[in-house]
Amino acid sequence: MKFIIQRDYLLRSVQDVMKAVSSRTTIPILTGIKIVANENGVTLTGSDSDISIESFIPLEHEDLEVVELVKSGSVVLQARVFSEIVKKLPKESVEIDVQNHFLTIIRSGKAEFNLNGLDAEEYPLLPQIEENDAFQVPSDLVKQLIRHTVFAVSTSETRPLLTGVNLKIENNELTCIATDSHRLALRKARIDLNTTDVSYNIVIPGKSLNELNKILDDSNDLVDIVITENQVLFKTKHILFFSRLLEGSYPDTSRLIPEESNTEMKVSAKEFLQAIDRASLLAREDRNNVVKLTILEGGVIEISSNSPEIGKVIEEVQSQSISGEDLKISFSSKYMLDALKVLGETDININFTGAMRPFVIRPLHDDSMLQLILPVRTY
Structure with missing residues:
Protein backbone atom coordinates (compact mmCIF):
# COMPACT_ATOMS: atom_id res chain seq x y z
CA MET A 1 0.00 0.00 0.00
CA TYR A 123 -8.59 -6.73 12.75
CA PRO A 124 -12.15 -7.60 13.92
CA LEU A 125 -14.89 -6.79 11.42
CA LEU A 126 -17.28 -3.94 12.24
CA PRO A 127 -20.89 -4.88 13.05
CA GLN A 128 -22.90 -5.56 9.90
CA ILE A 129 -26.00 -3.37 10.01
CA GLU A 130 -28.74 -3.23 7.39
CA GLU A 131 -29.40 0.43 6.69
CA ASN A 132 -32.95 -0.03 5.34
CA ASP A 133 -34.59 1.17 8.56
CA ALA A 134 -32.51 4.33 9.00
CA PHE A 135 -34.19 7.50 10.19
CA GLN A 136 -32.64 10.95 10.02
CA VAL A 137 -32.06 13.61 12.67
CA PRO A 138 -30.17 16.91 12.15
CA SER A 139 -26.66 16.84 13.60
CA ASP A 140 -27.21 19.89 15.83
CA LEU A 141 -30.35 18.31 17.32
CA VAL A 142 -28.48 15.07 18.12
CA LYS A 143 -25.86 17.16 19.94
CA GLN A 144 -28.58 19.00 21.90
CA LEU A 145 -30.29 15.75 22.90
CA ILE A 146 -26.96 14.45 24.20
CA ARG A 147 -25.95 17.68 25.95
CA HIS A 148 -29.31 18.08 27.70
CA THR A 149 -29.31 14.55 29.16
CA VAL A 150 -25.98 12.69 29.25
CA PHE A 151 -24.59 14.57 32.27
CA ALA A 152 -27.28 12.95 34.45
CA VAL A 153 -26.24 9.33 33.78
CA SER A 154 -24.93 7.32 36.70
CA THR A 155 -21.17 6.85 37.11
CA SER A 156 -21.69 3.76 39.28
CA GLU A 157 -21.52 0.33 37.67
CA THR A 158 -23.81 -1.18 40.35
CA ARG A 159 -26.79 -0.44 38.08
CA PRO A 160 -25.27 -0.65 34.58
CA LEU A 161 -28.47 0.48 32.79
CA LEU A 162 -28.35 3.85 34.54
CA THR A 163 -24.91 4.54 33.00
CA GLY A 164 -26.74 4.97 29.69
CA VAL A 165 -29.31 7.29 28.12
CA ASN A 166 -32.74 5.82 27.40
CA LEU A 167 -33.76 6.69 23.82
CA LYS A 168 -37.42 6.12 22.99
CA ILE A 169 -39.25 6.73 19.73
CA GLU A 170 -43.02 6.64 19.48
CA ASN A 171 -45.52 8.49 17.26
CA ASN A 172 -42.74 10.48 15.56
CA GLU A 173 -41.46 11.77 18.91
CA LEU A 174 -37.95 11.05 20.12
CA THR A 175 -37.39 11.17 23.90
CA CYS A 176 -34.04 10.95 25.69
CA ILE A 177 -33.97 10.31 29.45
CA ALA A 178 -31.04 9.97 31.85
CA THR A 179 -31.09 9.43 35.61
CA ASP A 180 -28.65 8.41 38.34
CA SER A 181 -31.58 7.94 40.78
CA HIS A 182 -30.85 11.32 42.46
CA ARG A 183 -31.77 13.46 39.45
CA LEU A 184 -33.32 13.07 36.02
CA ALA A 185 -32.90 14.88 32.70
CA LEU A 186 -35.45 14.60 29.89
CA ARG A 187 -35.46 16.05 26.38
CA LYS A 188 -38.04 15.47 23.61
CA ALA A 189 -38.01 16.32 19.91
CA ARG A 190 -40.35 15.77 16.99
CA ILE A 191 -38.80 13.83 14.13
CA ASP A 192 -40.17 12.89 10.73
CA LEU A 193 -40.19 9.11 10.25
CA ASN A 194 -42.72 9.03 7.36
CA THR A 195 -44.63 6.44 9.41
CA THR A 196 -46.05 6.23 12.93
CA ASP A 197 -45.52 2.46 13.11
CA VAL A 198 -41.87 2.76 14.14
CA SER A 199 -41.12 2.51 17.85
CA TYR A 200 -37.86 1.92 19.70
CA ASN A 201 -36.82 1.73 23.34
CA ILE A 202 -33.04 1.36 23.76
CA VAL A 203 -30.27 2.36 26.19
CA ILE A 204 -27.06 3.85 24.74
CA PRO A 205 -23.98 4.03 27.02
CA GLY A 206 -23.29 7.58 28.20
CA LYS A 207 -19.60 7.13 27.29
CA SER A 208 -20.56 6.44 23.65
CA LEU A 209 -22.76 9.54 23.45
CA ASN A 210 -20.03 11.76 24.93
CA GLU A 211 -17.62 10.61 22.21
CA LEU A 212 -20.25 11.01 19.48
CA ASN A 213 -20.93 14.54 20.69
CA LYS A 214 -17.24 15.44 20.15
CA ILE A 215 -17.30 14.17 16.56
CA LEU A 216 -20.56 15.70 15.30
CA ASP A 217 -20.62 19.32 14.15
CA ASP A 218 -23.25 21.96 14.92
CA SER A 219 -24.76 21.86 11.44
CA ASN A 220 -28.13 21.01 9.96
CA ASP A 221 -26.55 18.06 8.14
CA LEU A 222 -28.64 14.96 8.64
CA VAL A 223 -27.34 12.04 10.70
CA ASP A 224 -28.66 8.61 9.70
CA ILE A 225 -29.49 6.53 12.77
CA VAL A 226 -29.94 2.76 12.50
CA ILE A 227 -31.00 0.70 15.54
CA THR A 228 -30.61 -3.07 15.76
CA GLU A 229 -31.07 -5.52 18.60
CA ASN A 230 -27.70 -4.81 20.24
CA GLN A 231 -26.11 -1.98 18.23
CA VAL A 232 -26.84 1.56 17.14
CA LEU A 233 -25.18 3.23 14.14
CA PHE A 234 -24.86 6.99 13.63
CA LYS A 235 -23.83 7.76 10.06
CA THR A 236 -22.74 11.12 8.65
CA LYS A 237 -21.17 11.94 5.30
CA HIS A 238 -17.71 10.62 6.24
CA ILE A 239 -18.16 8.97 9.65
CA LEU A 240 -19.70 5.68 10.80
CA PHE A 241 -20.11 5.57 14.59
CA PHE A 242 -21.19 2.22 16.07
CA SER A 243 -22.05 1.68 19.71
CA ARG A 244 -23.23 -1.42 21.52
CA LEU A 245 -26.47 -1.04 23.46
CA LEU A 246 -26.91 -1.78 27.16
CA GLU A 247 -29.01 -4.87 27.82
CA GLY A 248 -32.17 -4.81 29.89
CA SER A 249 -35.30 -2.71 30.41
CA TYR A 250 -34.75 0.86 31.50
CA PRO A 251 -36.84 1.72 34.60
CA ASP A 252 -40.13 3.53 34.01
CA THR A 253 -39.22 7.06 35.04
CA SER A 254 -42.57 8.67 34.16
CA ARG A 255 -43.95 7.96 37.63
CA LEU A 256 -41.05 9.91 39.21
CA ILE A 257 -42.24 13.17 37.64
CA PRO A 258 -44.88 14.82 39.87
CA GLU A 259 -48.06 15.87 38.08
CA GLU A 260 -49.06 18.49 40.65
CA SER A 261 -47.18 21.02 42.74
CA ASN A 262 -47.73 22.81 46.06
CA THR A 263 -45.35 25.67 45.30
CA GLU A 264 -44.55 27.19 41.92
CA MET A 265 -41.76 29.64 41.33
CA LYS A 266 -40.83 31.62 38.22
CA VAL A 267 -37.29 32.99 38.12
CA SER A 268 -34.51 34.06 35.72
CA ALA A 269 -32.27 31.02 35.14
CA LYS A 270 -29.18 33.22 34.77
CA GLU A 271 -29.66 35.08 38.08
CA PHE A 272 -30.61 31.91 39.90
CA LEU A 273 -27.59 30.03 38.49
CA GLN A 274 -25.18 32.79 39.56
CA ALA A 275 -26.60 32.84 43.10
CA ILE A 276 -26.38 29.03 43.41
CA ASP A 277 -22.84 29.17 41.98
CA ARG A 278 -21.77 31.64 44.67
CA ALA A 279 -23.44 29.64 47.44
CA SER A 280 -21.76 26.47 46.15
CA LEU A 281 -18.32 27.99 46.87
CA LEU A 282 -18.82 27.15 50.55
CA ALA A 283 -20.94 24.04 49.89
CA ARG A 284 -18.04 22.56 47.92
CA GLU A 285 -15.58 23.24 50.72
CA ASP A 286 -17.74 21.18 53.06
CA ARG A 287 -17.78 18.37 50.45
CA ASN A 288 -21.53 17.94 50.77
CA ASN A 289 -22.49 20.37 47.99
CA VAL A 290 -25.74 21.20 49.80
CA VAL A 291 -27.43 24.60 49.49
CA LYS A 292 -30.71 25.64 51.06
CA LEU A 293 -33.57 27.52 49.44
CA THR A 294 -36.08 29.40 51.59
CA ILE A 295 -39.09 31.33 50.28
CA LEU A 296 -39.50 34.70 52.03
CA GLU A 297 -42.21 37.37 51.77
CA GLY A 298 -42.63 39.46 48.62
CA GLY A 299 -41.47 36.75 46.19
CA VAL A 300 -37.92 36.77 47.58
CA ILE A 301 -35.87 33.54 47.46
CA GLU A 302 -33.09 33.12 50.01
CA ILE A 303 -30.18 30.95 48.91
CA SER A 304 -27.81 29.93 51.68
CA SER A 305 -25.02 27.52 52.49
CA ASN A 306 -23.34 26.79 55.78
CA SER A 307 -19.98 25.09 56.25
CA PRO A 308 -19.14 24.84 59.97
CA GLU A 309 -15.34 25.09 59.53
CA ILE A 310 -15.39 27.73 56.80
CA GLY A 311 -18.38 30.02 57.30
CA LYS A 312 -21.72 30.70 55.67
CA VAL A 313 -23.24 32.59 52.75
CA ILE A 314 -26.73 34.05 52.34
CA GLU A 315 -28.04 35.70 49.19
CA GLU A 316 -31.47 36.90 48.16
CA VAL A 317 -32.85 36.57 44.65
CA GLN A 318 -36.05 38.29 43.52
CA SER A 319 -38.37 35.87 41.75
CA GLN A 320 -40.75 36.94 38.99
CA SER A 321 -43.61 35.22 40.80
CA ILE A 322 -44.25 32.65 43.53
CA SER A 323 -47.53 30.91 44.25
CA GLY A 324 -48.54 28.23 46.76
CA GLU A 325 -47.11 27.18 50.09
CA ASP A 326 -43.99 28.59 51.78
CA LEU A 327 -41.03 26.27 51.54
CA LYS A 328 -37.60 25.43 52.90
CA ILE A 329 -35.72 22.84 50.85
CA SER A 330 -32.10 21.66 50.57
CA PHE A 331 -30.47 20.15 47.48
CA SER A 332 -27.14 19.46 45.81
CA SER A 333 -25.72 22.65 44.32
CA LYS A 334 -23.85 20.54 41.73
CA TYR A 335 -27.07 18.94 40.47
CA MET A 336 -28.81 22.30 40.33
CA LEU A 337 -25.92 23.96 38.46
CA ASP A 338 -25.75 21.09 35.94
CA ALA A 339 -29.49 21.42 35.30
CA LEU A 340 -29.47 25.22 34.96
CA LYS A 341 -26.49 25.20 32.58
CA VAL A 342 -28.30 23.06 30.01
CA LEU A 343 -31.50 25.12 30.28
CA GLY A 344 -29.60 28.22 29.15
CA GLU A 345 -30.29 31.90 29.80
CA THR A 346 -34.05 31.74 29.92
CA ASP A 347 -36.85 32.15 32.43
CA ILE A 348 -37.69 28.94 34.26
CA ASN A 349 -40.53 27.45 36.29
CA ILE A 350 -39.65 25.38 39.36
CA ASN A 351 -42.44 23.22 40.75
CA PHE A 352 -42.13 21.88 44.30
CA THR A 353 -44.39 19.29 45.96
CA GLY A 354 -42.84 19.50 49.42
CA ALA A 355 -39.49 19.68 51.22
CA MET A 356 -38.71 15.97 50.75
CA ARG A 357 -40.26 15.33 47.32
CA PRO A 358 -38.55 15.64 43.91
CA PHE A 359 -38.93 19.03 42.23
CA VAL A 360 -39.09 19.83 38.52
CA ILE A 361 -37.39 22.63 36.56
CA ARG A 362 -38.71 23.58 33.11
CA PRO A 363 -38.03 26.41 30.67
CA LEU A 364 -40.99 28.81 30.76
CA HIS A 365 -42.09 28.50 27.13
CA ASP A 366 -40.63 25.13 26.14
CA ASP A 367 -42.20 21.84 27.19
CA SER A 368 -39.62 19.75 25.30
CA MET A 369 -37.26 19.51 28.26
CA LEU A 370 -37.27 19.15 32.03
CA GLN A 371 -34.85 18.55 34.87
CA LEU A 372 -35.85 16.77 38.09
CA ILE A 373 -33.81 16.85 41.32
CA LEU A 374 -34.30 14.97 44.59
CA PRO A 375 -33.85 17.13 47.69
CA VAL A 376 -31.36 16.35 50.47
CA ARG A 377 -32.38 15.70 54.07
CA THR A 378 -30.32 18.06 56.24
CA TYR A 379 -31.52 17.13 59.70
Whole structure:
Protein backbone atom coordinates (compact mmCIF):
# COMPACT_ATOMS: atom_id res chain seq x y z
CA MET A 1 0.00 0.00 0.00
CA LYS A 2 1.22 3.47 -0.82
CA PHE A 3 -0.51 6.85 -0.90
CA ILE A 4 0.15 10.55 -0.40
CA ILE A 5 -2.36 12.49 1.68
CA GLN A 6 -2.99 16.02 2.97
CA ARG A 7 -1.94 16.03 6.63
CA ASP A 8 -4.92 18.09 7.92
CA TYR A 9 -7.45 15.59 6.55
CA LEU A 10 -5.46 12.67 7.92
CA LEU A 11 -5.09 14.30 11.35
CA ARG A 12 -8.83 15.04 11.63
CA SER A 13 -9.69 11.43 10.80
CA VAL A 14 -7.06 10.05 13.18
CA GLN A 15 -8.42 12.24 16.01
CA ASP A 16 -11.97 11.04 15.30
CA VAL A 17 -11.18 7.32 15.31
CA MET A 18 -8.87 7.67 18.34
CA LYS A 19 -12.00 8.35 20.41
CA ALA A 20 -12.83 4.64 20.09
CA VAL A 21 -9.33 3.29 20.79
CA SER A 22 -8.61 2.05 24.31
CA SER A 23 -5.26 1.01 25.75
CA ARG A 24 -7.13 -1.29 28.18
CA THR A 25 -8.46 -3.76 25.63
CA THR A 26 -8.14 -7.54 25.91
CA ILE A 27 -7.65 -7.76 22.11
CA PRO A 28 -4.11 -6.41 21.40
CA ILE A 29 -4.77 -5.43 17.76
CA LEU A 30 -7.51 -3.01 18.93
CA THR A 31 -4.78 -0.74 20.33
CA GLY A 32 -4.13 0.07 16.67
CA ILE A 33 -5.80 2.06 13.89
CA LYS A 34 -6.74 0.13 10.77
CA ILE A 35 -5.93 1.98 7.53
CA VAL A 36 -7.34 0.87 4.18
CA ALA A 37 -6.54 2.65 0.90
CA ASN A 38 -8.34 1.90 -2.37
CA GLU A 39 -9.66 3.66 -5.48
CA ASN A 40 -12.40 5.39 -3.45
CA GLY A 41 -10.17 6.92 -0.80
CA VAL A 42 -8.66 6.14 2.58
CA THR A 43 -10.66 4.62 5.47
CA LEU A 44 -9.46 4.70 9.08
CA THR A 45 -11.04 2.53 11.80
CA GLY A 46 -10.70 2.54 15.57
CA SER A 47 -12.56 0.29 18.02
CA ASP A 48 -12.62 -0.88 21.62
CA SER A 49 -15.39 -3.41 20.83
CA ASP A 50 -17.96 -1.22 22.67
CA ILE A 51 -17.53 1.75 20.31
CA SER A 52 -16.28 1.50 16.72
CA ILE A 53 -15.59 4.56 14.54
CA GLU A 54 -14.87 4.52 10.83
CA SER A 55 -13.72 7.72 9.13
CA PHE A 56 -13.55 8.01 5.34
CA ILE A 57 -11.26 10.43 3.46
CA PRO A 58 -12.26 10.80 -0.22
CA LEU A 59 -9.66 11.20 -2.98
CA GLU A 60 -11.03 14.69 -3.64
CA HIS A 61 -12.90 17.21 -1.51
CA GLU A 62 -14.38 20.40 -3.00
CA ASP A 63 -12.16 20.07 -6.12
CA LEU A 64 -9.02 19.72 -4.00
CA GLU A 65 -6.94 16.56 -4.38
CA VAL A 66 -6.72 15.10 -0.87
CA VAL A 67 -5.32 11.63 -1.58
CA GLU A 68 -3.02 10.47 -4.36
CA LEU A 69 -3.31 6.68 -4.46
CA VAL A 70 -0.21 4.82 -5.69
CA LYS A 71 -1.09 1.30 -4.55
CA SER A 72 -4.12 -0.13 -2.74
CA GLY A 73 -3.70 -2.05 0.49
CA SER A 74 -4.18 -2.05 4.26
CA VAL A 75 -2.31 -2.07 7.55
CA VAL A 76 -2.88 -1.65 11.31
CA LEU A 77 -0.59 0.86 13.08
CA GLN A 78 -0.13 1.44 16.81
CA ALA A 79 -2.73 4.15 17.47
CA ARG A 80 -1.03 6.30 20.15
CA VAL A 81 2.29 6.47 18.31
CA PHE A 82 0.72 7.04 14.88
CA SER A 83 -1.53 9.86 16.12
CA GLU A 84 1.41 11.64 17.80
CA ILE A 85 3.50 11.30 14.63
CA VAL A 86 0.76 12.72 12.38
CA LYS A 87 0.23 15.63 14.80
CA LYS A 88 3.92 16.62 14.63
CA LEU A 89 4.75 16.07 10.96
CA PRO A 90 6.47 19.12 9.43
CA LYS A 91 4.78 19.45 6.02
CA GLU A 92 1.23 19.58 4.62
CA SER A 93 1.79 16.42 2.59
CA VAL A 94 2.33 12.93 4.08
CA GLU A 95 3.43 9.79 2.27
CA ILE A 96 2.52 6.41 3.77
CA ASP A 97 4.28 3.41 2.26
CA VAL A 98 3.68 -0.15 3.53
CA GLN A 99 6.41 -2.62 2.60
CA ASN A 100 7.11 -6.30 3.30
CA HIS A 101 5.95 -7.69 6.66
CA PHE A 102 3.82 -4.54 7.14
CA LEU A 103 6.83 -2.30 7.78
CA THR A 104 5.31 1.16 7.28
CA ILE A 105 7.33 4.21 6.25
CA ILE A 106 5.80 7.62 6.98
CA ARG A 107 7.47 10.57 5.22
CA SER A 108 6.81 14.28 5.45
CA GLY A 109 9.36 16.88 4.40
CA LYS A 110 12.72 15.65 5.71
CA ALA A 111 11.15 13.54 8.48
CA GLU A 112 10.88 9.77 8.05
CA PHE A 113 9.39 7.27 10.52
CA ASN A 114 9.53 3.48 10.24
CA LEU A 115 6.70 1.75 12.12
CA ASN A 116 6.07 -1.95 12.55
CA GLY A 117 2.52 -2.60 11.32
CA LEU A 118 0.13 -5.52 11.69
CA ASP A 119 -1.98 -7.44 9.19
CA ALA A 120 -5.35 -5.66 8.77
CA GLU A 121 -6.96 -9.05 8.06
CA GLU A 122 -6.55 -9.80 11.78
CA TYR A 123 -8.59 -6.73 12.75
CA PRO A 124 -12.15 -7.60 13.92
CA LEU A 125 -14.89 -6.79 11.42
CA LEU A 126 -17.28 -3.94 12.24
CA PRO A 127 -20.89 -4.88 13.05
CA GLN A 128 -22.90 -5.56 9.90
CA ILE A 129 -26.00 -3.37 10.01
CA GLU A 130 -28.74 -3.23 7.39
CA GLU A 131 -29.40 0.43 6.69
CA ASN A 132 -32.95 -0.03 5.34
CA ASP A 133 -34.59 1.17 8.56
CA ALA A 134 -32.51 4.33 9.00
CA PHE A 135 -34.19 7.50 10.19
CA GLN A 136 -32.64 10.95 10.02
CA VAL A 137 -32.06 13.61 12.67
CA PRO A 138 -30.17 16.91 12.15
CA SER A 139 -26.66 16.84 13.60
CA ASP A 140 -27.21 19.89 15.83
CA LEU A 141 -30.35 18.31 17.32
CA VAL A 142 -28.48 15.07 18.12
CA LYS A 143 -25.86 17.16 19.94
CA GLN A 144 -28.58 19.00 21.90
CA LEU A 145 -30.29 15.75 22.90
CA ILE A 146 -26.96 14.45 24.20
CA ARG A 147 -25.95 17.68 25.95
CA HIS A 148 -29.31 18.08 27.70
CA THR A 149 -29.31 14.55 29.16
CA VAL A 150 -25.98 12.69 29.25
CA PHE A 151 -24.59 14.57 32.27
CA ALA A 152 -27.28 12.95 34.45
CA VAL A 153 -26.24 9.33 33.78
CA SER A 154 -24.93 7.32 36.70
CA THR A 155 -21.17 6.85 37.11
CA SER A 156 -21.69 3.76 39.28
CA GLU A 157 -21.52 0.33 37.67
CA THR A 158 -23.81 -1.18 40.35
CA ARG A 159 -26.79 -0.44 38.08
CA PRO A 160 -25.27 -0.65 34.58
CA LEU A 161 -28.47 0.48 32.79
CA LEU A 162 -28.35 3.85 34.54
CA THR A 163 -24.91 4.54 33.00
CA GLY A 164 -26.74 4.97 29.69
CA VAL A 165 -29.31 7.29 28.12
CA ASN A 166 -32.74 5.82 27.40
CA LEU A 167 -33.76 6.69 23.82
CA LYS A 168 -37.42 6.12 22.99
CA ILE A 169 -39.25 6.73 19.73
CA GLU A 170 -43.02 6.64 19.48
CA ASN A 171 -45.52 8.49 17.26
CA ASN A 172 -42.74 10.48 15.56
CA GLU A 173 -41.46 11.77 18.91
CA LEU A 174 -37.95 11.05 20.12
CA THR A 175 -37.39 11.17 23.90
CA CYS A 176 -34.04 10.95 25.69
CA ILE A 177 -33.97 10.31 29.45
CA ALA A 178 -31.04 9.97 31.85
CA THR A 179 -31.09 9.43 35.61
CA ASP A 180 -28.65 8.41 38.34
CA SER A 181 -31.58 7.94 40.78
CA HIS A 182 -30.85 11.32 42.46
CA ARG A 183 -31.77 13.46 39.45
CA LEU A 184 -33.32 13.07 36.02
CA ALA A 185 -32.90 14.88 32.70
CA LEU A 186 -35.45 14.60 29.89
CA ARG A 187 -35.46 16.05 26.38
CA LYS A 188 -38.04 15.47 23.61
CA ALA A 189 -38.01 16.32 19.91
CA ARG A 190 -40.35 15.77 16.99
CA ILE A 191 -38.80 13.83 14.13
CA ASP A 192 -40.17 12.89 10.73
CA LEU A 193 -40.19 9.11 10.25
CA ASN A 194 -42.72 9.03 7.36
CA THR A 195 -44.63 6.44 9.41
CA THR A 196 -46.05 6.23 12.93
CA ASP A 197 -45.52 2.46 13.11
CA VAL A 198 -41.87 2.76 14.14
CA SER A 199 -41.12 2.51 17.85
CA TYR A 200 -37.86 1.92 19.70
CA ASN A 201 -36.82 1.73 23.34
CA ILE A 202 -33.04 1.36 23.76
CA VAL A 203 -30.27 2.36 26.19
CA ILE A 204 -27.06 3.85 24.74
CA PRO A 205 -23.98 4.03 27.02
CA GLY A 206 -23.29 7.58 28.20
CA LYS A 207 -19.60 7.13 27.29
CA SER A 208 -20.56 6.44 23.65
CA LEU A 209 -22.76 9.54 23.45
CA ASN A 210 -20.03 11.76 24.93
CA GLU A 211 -17.62 10.61 22.21
CA LEU A 212 -20.25 11.01 19.48
CA ASN A 213 -20.93 14.54 20.69
CA LYS A 214 -17.24 15.44 20.15
CA ILE A 215 -17.30 14.17 16.56
CA LEU A 216 -20.56 15.70 15.30
CA ASP A 217 -20.62 19.32 14.15
CA ASP A 218 -23.25 21.96 14.92
CA SER A 219 -24.76 21.86 11.44
CA ASN A 220 -28.13 21.01 9.96
CA ASP A 221 -26.55 18.06 8.14
CA LEU A 222 -28.64 14.96 8.64
CA VAL A 223 -27.34 12.04 10.70
CA ASP A 224 -28.66 8.61 9.70
CA ILE A 225 -29.49 6.53 12.77
CA VAL A 226 -29.94 2.76 12.50
CA ILE A 227 -31.00 0.70 15.54
CA THR A 228 -30.61 -3.07 15.76
CA GLU A 229 -31.07 -5.52 18.60
CA ASN A 230 -27.70 -4.81 20.24
CA GLN A 231 -26.11 -1.98 18.23
CA VAL A 232 -26.84 1.56 17.14
CA LEU A 233 -25.18 3.23 14.14
CA PHE A 234 -24.86 6.99 13.63
CA LYS A 235 -23.83 7.76 10.06
CA THR A 236 -22.74 11.12 8.65
CA LYS A 237 -21.17 11.94 5.30
CA HIS A 238 -17.71 10.62 6.24
CA ILE A 239 -18.16 8.97 9.65
CA LEU A 240 -19.70 5.68 10.80
CA PHE A 241 -20.11 5.57 14.59
CA PHE A 242 -21.19 2.22 16.07
CA SER A 243 -22.05 1.68 19.71
CA ARG A 244 -23.23 -1.42 21.52
CA LEU A 245 -26.47 -1.04 23.46
CA LEU A 246 -26.91 -1.78 27.16
CA GLU A 247 -29.01 -4.87 27.82
CA GLY A 248 -32.17 -4.81 29.89
CA SER A 249 -35.30 -2.71 30.41
CA TYR A 250 -34.75 0.86 31.50
CA PRO A 251 -36.84 1.72 34.60
CA ASP A 252 -40.13 3.53 34.01
CA THR A 253 -39.22 7.06 35.04
CA SER A 254 -42.57 8.67 34.16
CA ARG A 255 -43.95 7.96 37.63
CA LEU A 256 -41.05 9.91 39.21
CA ILE A 257 -42.24 13.17 37.64
CA PRO A 258 -44.88 14.82 39.87
CA GLU A 259 -48.06 15.87 38.08
CA GLU A 260 -49.06 18.49 40.65
CA SER A 261 -47.18 21.02 42.74
CA ASN A 262 -47.73 22.81 46.06
CA THR A 263 -45.35 25.67 45.30
CA GLU A 264 -44.55 27.19 41.92
CA MET A 265 -41.76 29.64 41.33
CA LYS A 266 -40.83 31.62 38.22
CA VAL A 267 -37.29 32.99 38.12
CA SER A 268 -34.51 34.06 35.72
CA ALA A 269 -32.27 31.02 35.14
CA LYS A 270 -29.18 33.22 34.77
CA GLU A 271 -29.66 35.08 38.08
CA PHE A 272 -30.61 31.91 39.90
CA LEU A 273 -27.59 30.03 38.49
CA GLN A 274 -25.18 32.79 39.56
CA ALA A 275 -26.60 32.84 43.10
CA ILE A 276 -26.38 29.03 43.41
CA ASP A 277 -22.84 29.17 41.98
CA ARG A 278 -21.77 31.64 44.67
CA ALA A 279 -23.44 29.64 47.44
CA SER A 280 -21.76 26.47 46.15
CA LEU A 281 -18.32 27.99 46.87
CA LEU A 282 -18.82 27.15 50.55
CA ALA A 283 -20.94 24.04 49.89
CA ARG A 284 -18.04 22.56 47.92
CA GLU A 285 -15.58 23.24 50.72
CA ASP A 286 -17.74 21.18 53.06
CA ARG A 287 -17.78 18.37 50.45
CA ASN A 288 -21.53 17.94 50.77
CA ASN A 289 -22.49 20.37 47.99
CA VAL A 290 -25.74 21.20 49.80
CA VAL A 291 -27.43 24.60 49.49
CA LYS A 292 -30.71 25.64 51.06
CA LEU A 293 -33.57 27.52 49.44
CA THR A 294 -36.08 29.40 51.59
CA ILE A 295 -39.09 31.33 50.28
CA LEU A 296 -39.50 34.70 52.03
CA GLU A 297 -42.21 37.37 51.77
CA GLY A 298 -42.63 39.46 48.62
CA GLY A 299 -41.47 36.75 46.19
CA VAL A 300 -37.92 36.77 47.58
CA ILE A 301 -35.87 33.54 47.46
CA GLU A 302 -33.09 33.12 50.01
CA ILE A 303 -30.18 30.95 48.91
CA SER A 304 -27.81 29.93 51.68
CA SER A 305 -25.02 27.52 52.49
CA ASN A 306 -23.34 26.79 55.78
CA SER A 307 -19.98 25.09 56.25
CA PRO A 308 -19.14 24.84 59.97
CA GLU A 309 -15.34 25.09 59.53
CA ILE A 310 -15.39 27.73 56.80
CA GLY A 311 -18.38 30.02 57.30
CA LYS A 312 -21.72 30.70 55.67
CA VAL A 313 -23.24 32.59 52.75
CA ILE A 314 -26.73 34.05 52.34
CA GLU A 315 -28.04 35.70 49.19
CA GLU A 316 -31.47 36.90 48.16
CA VAL A 317 -32.85 36.57 44.65
CA GLN A 318 -36.05 38.29 43.52
CA SER A 319 -38.37 35.87 41.75
CA GLN A 320 -40.75 36.94 38.99
CA SER A 321 -43.61 35.22 40.80
CA ILE A 322 -44.25 32.65 43.53
CA SER A 323 -47.53 30.91 44.25
CA GLY A 324 -48.54 28.23 46.76
CA GLU A 325 -47.11 27.18 50.09
CA ASP A 326 -43.99 28.59 51.78
CA LEU A 327 -41.03 26.27 51.54
CA LYS A 328 -37.60 25.43 52.90
CA ILE A 329 -35.72 22.84 50.85
CA SER A 330 -32.10 21.66 50.57
CA PHE A 331 -30.47 20.15 47.48
CA SER A 332 -27.14 19.46 45.81
CA SER A 333 -25.72 22.65 44.32
CA LYS A 334 -23.85 20.54 41.73
CA TYR A 335 -27.07 18.94 40.47
CA MET A 336 -28.81 22.30 40.33
CA LEU A 337 -25.92 23.96 38.46
CA ASP A 338 -25.75 21.09 35.94
CA ALA A 339 -29.49 21.42 35.30
CA LEU A 340 -29.47 25.22 34.96
CA LYS A 341 -26.49 25.20 32.58
CA VAL A 342 -28.30 23.06 30.01
CA LEU A 343 -31.50 25.12 30.28
CA GLY A 344 -29.60 28.22 29.15
CA GLU A 345 -30.29 31.90 29.80
CA THR A 346 -34.05 31.74 29.92
CA ASP A 347 -36.85 32.15 32.43
CA ILE A 348 -37.69 28.94 34.26
CA ASN A 349 -40.53 27.45 36.29
CA ILE A 350 -39.65 25.38 39.36
CA ASN A 351 -42.44 23.22 40.75
CA PHE A 352 -42.13 21.88 44.30
CA THR A 353 -44.39 19.29 45.96
CA GLY A 354 -42.84 19.50 49.42
CA ALA A 355 -39.49 19.68 51.22
CA MET A 356 -38.71 15.97 50.75
CA ARG A 357 -40.26 15.33 47.32
CA PRO A 358 -38.55 15.64 43.91
CA PHE A 359 -38.93 19.03 42.23
CA VAL A 360 -39.09 19.83 38.52
CA ILE A 361 -37.39 22.63 36.56
CA ARG A 362 -38.71 23.58 33.11
CA PRO A 363 -38.03 26.41 30.67
CA LEU A 364 -40.99 28.81 30.76
CA HIS A 365 -42.09 28.50 27.13
CA ASP A 366 -40.63 25.13 26.14
CA ASP A 367 -42.20 21.84 27.19
CA SER A 368 -39.62 19.75 25.30
CA MET A 369 -37.26 19.51 28.26
CA LEU A 370 -37.27 19.15 32.03
CA GLN A 371 -34.85 18.55 34.87
CA LEU A 372 -35.85 16.77 38.09
CA ILE A 373 -33.81 16.85 41.32
CA LEU A 374 -34.30 14.97 44.59
CA PRO A 375 -33.85 17.13 47.69
CA VAL A 376 -31.36 16.35 50.47
CA ARG A 377 -32.38 15.70 54.07
CA THR A 378 -30.32 18.06 56.24
CA TYR A 379 -31.52 17.13 59.70
